[in-house]
Amino acid sequence: APGNTPIAQIAINAGFNELVAALSYVDAELNTGLVDLFMNGTDQYTVFAPTDAAFNDLYAALSINSIEDLPAELVRDVLLYHVVEGRRAANSVLPKKGTKKITTLLGATFTVDTQGMITAVGNTANITPSNNISASNGIIHVIDAVILPIN
Numbered sequence: 028a029p030g031n032t033p034i035a036q037i038a039i040n041a042g043f044n045e046l047v048a049a050l051s052y053v054d055a056e057l058n059t060g061l062v063d064l065f066m067n068g069t070d071q072y073t074v075f076a077p078t079d080a081a082f083n084d085l086y087a088a089l090s091i092n093s094i095e096d097l098p099a100e101l102v103r104d105v106l107l108y109h110v111v112e113g114r115r116a117a118n119s120v121l122p123k124k125g126t127k128k129i130t131t132l133l134g135a136t137f138t139v140d141t142q143g144m145i146t147a148v149g150n151t152a153n154i155t156p157s158n159n160i161s162a163s164n165g166i167i168h169v170i171d172a173v174i175l176p177i178n
Contacts, residue, residue, distance in 0.1 A: 029114070030161040034074055035066035037162050045082035049094045049102055056099035061106065065164065071114040072132075072165040075145070075154070077173045085173045107133035108147070108176040114166050117143075117159050135176045149175030 032040070038047050050061045065072070077085075086092065094102055110132045120127070126138040126146070137147040143154035152172035160167040 028161065029071075029163050031163055033066050033068075033164050034072065034162040034167060035062055037160060037167060038065070038076065041160075042079065043076055045079045045094065046076055049082075049106055052094055053099050053103040053106060057103055059103060061103075068164055070112075070164065073111040073113060073115040073120070074165060074167045075109045075111075075152075075170045075174065076167050077109070077152070077170050078155075081152070081170065081172045104133055104176060105173065107131060108135055108137075108174060109170075116166060117154070117168070120154070120168065131176075133176055137174060145170065145174055147174035147176065149177050 030037075035047070035050070050065070053059045054062050065074075082094070086094075086096075089097075091097065108131050111129055112132065120129070120139055121143055122139065122141055124141060126140050128136050128138050130136050135148065137145050139145050139154070145152045145154065150172060152170040152174050155169040155171055160169070
């Protein structure tokens, strides 16, 4: 069942600081309206939300200090690669056998296996056991890496 709190507020309250910073950055640079969409929107979305540690691992791999060291257009595309239309609980994300193809708001796809491993274009991530965080406008699945739509 839907929760009472929107996706953006859950991300703020739960300490997804780097994810919130990325959303704020693309809003400021590109006027995308993503913060408003996830704070006030009524459409349902499934967000595969990287932890702060996942973002810090990405920064270390790229030898950068923050999300703002990357082009805003690239950050927007990476963010859209983490979002799927509709409310998808774990039972509709994780296949019973084999893999399931997930199409994102970016229009690109990734696959998920029965154990919750995401295979993206540029890397892999795992859905953590604390999945199915219900929001008023969707569901959040916590992942342990920032998935990349590019190699």
